[in-house]
Amino acid sequence: MAEVTVDVRDGLGWVTIDNPPVNALGRAVRQGLWDAVATLRDADVRAVVLTGAGRAFVAGADIRELGQTPVEPYLPDVLAAIADAPVPWIAAINGLALGGGLEVAMACHARIAAPSAKLGLPEVNIGIIPGSGGTVRLPRLVSMATAIKLVTSGKPIGAQEALESGLVDRLGEGDLLAEATAMAKDLAASGRPEPALARDLVAGDPIDWDAQAAQLRKRSRGAVAPLEALASLKCAARDPVEVALAGERERFLWLAASEEAAALRHVFFAERGAGQALKQAEAVPADLSRVGVIGGGTMGAGIATALLLAGSYVCLIERDDAAAQTAKTRVADTIAASVKRGAIAATKGESALARLGTDTEYAALRDCPLVIEAVFEDMGVKREVFTKLDAVMPAEAILATNTSYLDVNLLAETTKDPSRILGLHFFSPAHVMKLLEVVRGEATGARALATGGALAKLLRKIPVVAGVCDGFIGNRIMAAYRRDCEFMLEEGALPHQIDAAMQGFGFAMGIYAVQDMSGLDIAWAQRRARAPHRAPEERYAHIADRLCEAGRLGRKTGKGWYDYASGEAEVAPEVTGIIEEESAKAGRTRKVFTEQEIITRILATMQREGQAVLREGIAESADDIDVVMITGYGFPRHKGGPMYMARCAD
Numbered sequence: 001m002a003e004v005t006v007d008v009r010d011g012l013g014w015v016t017i018d019n020p021p022v023n024a025l026g027r028a029v030r031q032g033l034w035d036a037v038a039t040l041r042d043a044d045v046r047a048v049v050l051t052g053a054g055r056a057f058v059a060g061a062d063i064r065e066l067g068q069t070p071v072e073p074y075l076p077d078v079l080a081a082i083a084d085a086p087v088p089w090i091a092a093i094n095g096l097a098l099g100g101g102l103e104v105a106m107a108c109h110a111r112i113a114a115p116s117a118k119l120g121l122p123e124v125n126i127g128i129i130p131g132s133g134g135t136v137r138l139p140r141l142v143s144m145a146t147a148i149k150l151v152t153s154g155k156p157i158g159a160q161e162a163l164e165s166g167l168v169d170r171l172g173e174g175d176l177l178a179e180a181t182a183m184a185k186d187l188a189a190s191g192r193p194e195p196a197l198a199r200d201l202v203a204g205d206p207i208d209w210d211a212q213a214a215q216l217r218k219r220s221r222g223a224v225a226p227l228e229a230l231a232s233l234k235c236a237a238r239d240p241v242e243v244a245l246a247g248e249r250e251r252f253l254w255l256a257a258s259e260e261a262a263a264l265r266h267v268f269f270a271e272r273g274a275g276q277a278l279k280q281a282e283a284v285p286a287d288l289s290r291v292g293v294i295g296g297g298t299m300g301a302g303i304a305t306a307l308l309l310a311g312s313y314v315c316l317i318e319r320d321d322a323a324a325q326t327a328k329t330r331v332a333d334t335i336a337a338s339v340k341r342g343a344i345a346a347t348k349g350e351s352a353l354a355r356l357g358t359d360t361e362y363a364a365l366r367d368c369p370l371v372i373e374a375v376f377e378d379m380g381v382k383r384e385v386f387t388k389l390d391a392v393m394p395a396e397a398i399l400a401t402n403t404s405y406l407d408v409n410l411l412a413e414t415t416k417d418p419s420r421i422l423g424l425h426f427f428s429p430a431h432v433m434k435l436l437e438v439v440r441g442e443a444t445g446a447r448a449l450a451t452g453g454a455l456a457k458l459l460r461k462i463p464v465v466a467g468v469c470d471g472f473i474g475n476r477i478m479a480a481y482r483r484d485c486e487f488m489l490e491e492g493a494l495p496h497q498i499d500a501a502m503q504g505f506g507f508a509m510g511i512y513a514v515q516d517m518s519g520l521d522i523a524w525a526q527r528r529a530r531a532p533h534r535a536p537e538e539r540y541a542h543i544a545d546r547l548c549e550a551g552r553l554g555r556k557t558g559k560g561w562y563d564y565a566s567g568e569a570e571v572a573p574e575v576t577g578i579i580e581e582e583s584a585k586a587g588r589t590r591k592v593f594t595e596q597e598i599i600t601r602i603l604a605t606m607q608r609e610g611q612a613v614l615r616e617g618i619a620e621s622a623d624d625i626d627v628v629m630i631t632g633y634g635f636p637r638h639k640g641g642p643m644y645m646a647r648c649a650d
Helices: 025-039 074-083 100-107 134-140 144-153 159-165 174-191 208-221 223-239 241-256 259-273 276-280 298-309 320-341 346-354 379-392 406-411 446-459 476-491 495-503 511-518 521-533 543-549 573-585 597-617 622-633 642-649
Strands: 003-009 012-018 047-052 057-058 090-094 094-098 109-114 118-120 290-295 312-318 356-359 370-373 398-401 421-426 435-439 462-466
Touching: 003 025, 012 025, 012 174, 047 057, 047 174, 057 090, 057 100, 057 435, 074 100, 090 100, 090 174, 094 100, 100 134, 109 435, 118 159, 134 144, 134 223, 134 241, 144 223, 174 435, 208 223, 223 241, 241 259, 259 462, 259 622, 259 642, 276 446, 276 462, 290 298, 298 312, 298 320, 298 346, 298 421, 298 446, 312 320, 320 346, 320 356, 346 356, 346 642, 370 379, 379 398, 379 406, 398 446, 406 421, 421 446, 435 446, 435 622, 446 462, 462 622, 476 495, 476 511, 476 573, 476 597, 476 622, 495 511, 495 597, 521 543, 543 573, 597 622, 597 642, 622 642
Parallel strands: 012 047, 047 090, 057 094, 090 109, 094 118, 290 312, 290 370, 312 356, 370 398, 398 421, 435 462
Antiparallel strands: 003 012, 421 435
């Protein structure tokens, strides 16, 4: 039950927010804070320390309340009451201070944070902006450049960066509450600091607002909230405080009721609800402190990197010593790149690499409770690997295949106990991408599923359970709309027109630019493998095959759907010629497609295939399909996913 406790001792007031799990600012908490201000205003205290119970200060608003009619007490009023208190309020930030939680901290007169604290304003990630003075208080504590970065990106910062920027006043190196007590006594003696709204803007370099808006517009790909956040900060820099506060609140209320915010709330809850079968698996997962990985190519090295950075020891198997050394170098380079871009500390990278071992014999894997196979996407090769594993691994070991298309049930046939087999479809780069399709075979047991769930938790990935079919959830849907895009090429569209329509909708890249980046040869091999089983009456476009036969395999060959002689993607006359030839062979009369017609058809194909995936029980829910398409395939997050859009259109 949500609770805000008030205690008075030694001349100080203590206010603790206790609303598990993250002290969200629901109505009960807001009322508790409102009452605490009133109680302590009448008490004989010299200062007040405000903190959160557990491991969070306040991790934001209660998202379930967003989009509903606001209920008193409103957070802006609560924060104004804290700021107007006659004695200093000190925020002791013991963990997460996000969104409304950081707005609470900024309303206090001073802030002290634990070194492990994270602070941020992530509202744009759910389609809104700070609505209780966040965009007005923030640039009075940090530079406007820092404020823009925090508010428009939604990314939190650590306590040390918060100290250096001015967002917090001190770090509590020892007992946070003891140090907050000392800080409160100091401020009680020296006098209450001015609240943020009474301060001037922090001095900094002039902001080119038009340039900032142009960059943000390109980066947000159609999402409105980041641009509204920037506009609110611009008002904070230009207008009187009262006007800026009113403008921020108006934007917040408008955005909270918008379709974009509703879509992003859907995604928020869908991601947290994904992988139900994993949560319900009544079994103890395998120990993940030591994991085996077979294959040190791009995917295997990425999987190994993810495990190493999560703290596991990894035994990586390759076919010979030279390949093993190459794989180790690939992992080391990947970790070094993460250090260089600031994603991890150098010391973490060094300790991670120290946990990597390589070998050429499967027997070296015997003490690994989980082994993940990541060799070439070929059924014969993978079946050989599993046959060898079954011969040497202990009976209790879990064996997983990293496959994006292949039949997990056929792989399980190679083992004496198919209940220990599951698929783990990682997305490239495996140490970065958040999605993990956990493929449940016909015989996959509860312990294997529980291990898949534990692995996703360890790697901080979003797991979605998929049944066995060609391509599982994501690749099956992508194959369906990719196939229909080629039909549109036959009917009159060109690759750059389809890519432009997808980018205009909000995809970072169109499907043909993506194919060129990843290479056309793997999909070509898969099409050739399926050709003998293709029904004669099934419609099939030969355009992509023609490109591959001509050596146009993508960026790696300097030409694919586009030409890359200049280094940039350019419309390829040769491709246009092939498309027109295939149109004529198929007897198609070419027509002009509008961008809206293209994206409407792509969405319809996604939704139709998604419904088939649901009917066949391949996905557990429509929400899971949305999660897969957003986190794994670039579907614009602020649209909510193809299945969500279909539901909203009904």
